[in-house]
Amino acid sequence: MSKEAKKYPESDQWQDLYGYVLYRYALARVSDAFVAEELVQEAFLAALESAHSFREQSTVQTWLIGILRHKIMDHFRMQLKKQQMELPIEASNADQDLFDGSGKWLRPPVAWSCDPHQALQSTEFRQILTQCVNAIPTEKRTVLLSRAVDGLSGREICKLLDITPTHMWVLMHRARGALRRCLEERWFSRRKGQ
DSSP, X not given: OOHHHHHSOOGGGHHHHHHXXXXXXXXXXXXXXXXXXXXXXXXXXXXXXXXXXXXXXSOHHHHXXXXXXXXXXXXXXXXXXXXXXOXXXXXXXXXXXXXXXXXXXXXXXXXXXXXXXXXXXXXXXXXXXXXXXXXXXXHHHHHHHHHHTSOOOHHHHHHHHTOOHHHXXXXXXXXXXXXXXXXXXXXXXHHTTO
């Protein structure tokens, strides 16, 4: 057995070693178990077809997640094209319940008095955060997670989703607003009196 074979698992072991991690990664982004499973299988197939290009500059798991991320972006790109989602640049109806005609808050955001790192230690908060993220519409959630979790640049997100920078920033703004409102309602407003 060569040194290389010992260092990196064979492709017939990938499903057992990385399948669950890839599935959880996909499920967190698409919120549909069937679609997540399909995307993981597509990623494994693509990895098998391009195994010769693996340069061993990362772990196999990191390489597979990179392939899966591209499959997820392809999925969202197709969804966006199906829905013909190009958004108008002018103010959206989604923001009308936040501001009055002069642009002032109708109901100002709740002050978050707790330490974010401390909140993340709470299992209940993490569950609420997950629920709030999953409640964000798919295209907005994709942009938010691509930026905040995956660390992609705005340029990379636009390229992967085939959208304009303006569209990407509108989606990001709306996703952040939806997440904030959800966390305020489900967590911070309940904690204010404590």
